[in-house]
Amino acid sequence: MFNEKELDEFLRDIEYVSSEVEGIIKGDIDVEQIKKSEEQQKALEAQKIARELEEKQKAEEEKKRGRKGKGIKFDTYKSYCPNCQREFEREREMCYVCGRKCISSEKRKQDLLSKVEELKKERAEKAEKKVRWENWQKTQAMLYKRTATNYKKWDYFDDYEEEAEPEFIPPDNDPNFKALELDMKERAEKRKQELAIATELREQGNAFFKEGKYNNAILKYEEAQNVKKDWMILYTNSAIARIKIEDYEGAIKDCSRVLDYYEVFEDGYEKSKDVCFKALIRRGEALRHQKKYTEAIKDLTQALDLKDDEEIERILNMCREEANIAGQELEEIKVEEIQSAEVIIEQLNSEEKILGFRQSGGYIVLFKRILESKDIEALKVLEFLMGDENKYAQLEPLIANVYDKKRTGAIVMLESIDRYINDEIFHSLAKILCLAVENKVIREEIVKHSATTKGKKFCRYAVEIFIKRPSKSFSPIITNLSLSTYKSSFERKPNPGNIKAIIRHQWNSFYPAFQRLLDNPESLREATGMLCNLAADQKIKSLCMGQHRLMTVCNEIINNGTNSLQIENALGFLINCATLPAPLEKLEEFYQEFISGVIRLINLQTGIQSITYRSFLLLFRLLFAKPELSDTVCQNSTVMELIFRALENPDTIDISVKIITIGSSQYNFCRAIPIQKILEITQKSIAEFLSGKKIDDRMGNLGLCVGKIADKIPSTSTQFMPLIEGFVSVIKEKLGPARKNVAIGLSKLANNEETKEELRKFHGFEILNSVIGHLDNK
Incomplete structure (x- = not known):
């Protein structure tokens, strides 16, 4: 239609x-x-x-052909050519116009986002750099007196914009991103141009230098510095040219600028060691020409720490010879006077200021001043900052580099202690370091560095200092280091990260020094504390047990001592000695005296939980090594009462059960055991164990204990009949050592006709045979 x-x-x-x-x-x-x-x-x-x-x-x-575009409206195209900046509505692998590879709209979006992040990172780094510089200046103003001329007011920043810069929004259909991208390109282009100009000027300067036109070379280097002021190689170039025209002050200034720059912004010289090496040797050379031999030797030595060089070693030796010829004594380098400790501490009145002080190298200044000039004011500030083992952030500079990567703050502290070993400052330095190594994290990092560095090894150095001067103030460093759990792979020789291994291999030198500490009544507590920690090592324990003097001293402490810390340390040492594996035959002559000492301490009822627990633990170790000693223990009714009372305390129930289990192997001890008490504790433990509580050791020991008592005193079997059902349930429902020990105890109960009948009610014989398989069902 x-x-x-x-x-x-x-x-x-x-x-x-x-x-x-x-x-x-x-x-x-x-x-x-x-x-x-x-x-x-x-x-x-x-x-x-x-x-x-x-x-x-x-x-x-x-x-x-696509259309011209910036590729910022990601939903209007599918492919983009970064080369000729064209957007295509269809997906294309290659650009139709230039033949280059295209990217998808999603890839373009990711590229733009990454540029935003790159710009943010660049600006954040520049902002951080500025903050560090400002903190550095504040730290110097805080540390040094205003009359000093320590700080050169250099501006290390090329193009930092003082006004606040806005946070950029990711370019998701944002037309403002065009301005951002243009800004990035302009910045990159500007840096590229500046580097090109500075490079050209430097090459011109190098050409003049080769021709011997040193003044012209310096002018070109200075022009380059004005263009690219943070390119440090320009200053080392300028320094060598200034040395040629005998402008030594100018050379020192140029080199100092380089070294200060890296000290502020890279926390030392290691990261840019090549430039810093040149700066040190050229400043050292300039100082040498000024006949400032002490400072020159310091710079040349530090340069050798960065890099081995035969020529620099030759110059260093020559510098020392020139100092001798000139009749100069190599004295301490004069350093500028710092503020009083009170003035500095008053300004460190917040965590934020302390953080800024740390980040801007304030601690490094303190470490260096203490080492180089025995600065008491710097020591007081360090005592204030590092006076709390729990403040990790304030102890952290100990594990940071000071002079180079081989020397951390902790190493520099040891160097100071070693340097002033016969001075009163020795004790103050040792106290700071002792407190610091009580912090587990700091201690582990120090030991780890000691195991891996090619420089001075902290643990070995600490042992050497202790051998020189085994003092009360220094010994806690060894004691705390021996708690380290860090182990390296170097086992062929004394492990540099394991202080116990170092002591083992230097025992002939270490023990006489330790004995001087032990013989001094004022340092006996520190000596026993070190002994306790060191004896945790199997080989050191054997060495210690071979020293009759050590056993005698610890025996005297537990039998007659009154100082609670000394007693606690002595108990810890003896517990380690009596713990298998150990050459227990070396304790044979002391067993009876040790038992007497333990009985004394238990009777004292000091109320100090650590002493009570260690006394019980040592008693268990001694009875385990020599069960017949239980006859001595059971003769003391007060001690026995306290052992059984300990069953009611959650902190001591397990060790009390162990003592009773070991003692029950002896008839006299079994007679002293209150059966009703054991029955109640065992019933309670069975209920807890079957409910899922992790008391496997206690349950197994109670099973053995009941079996031993029933075996030694058969008449008690009927008293333990209420336990049979619970023991059968444990064997049926649980696995592991506790099951087997309970089965052994239950088998001992089966020697009585009444208990046999009770056992049959719960099919106990079949269950026992499945575990130990040798019972008579008659």
């Missing part, structure tokens, strides 16, 4: 054809003219089609 429009067109066509036919019939229309007109019409239609086709092809071509 035609619609109305099509019908009108159809009727018009019919009317036109009819009029044409009528005109031809009448002779009004020429047929040739009609043909010509039709051909013209066809030609026009052909042109129109060709034009439409051309426009279509052109549009298709435009689509292929």
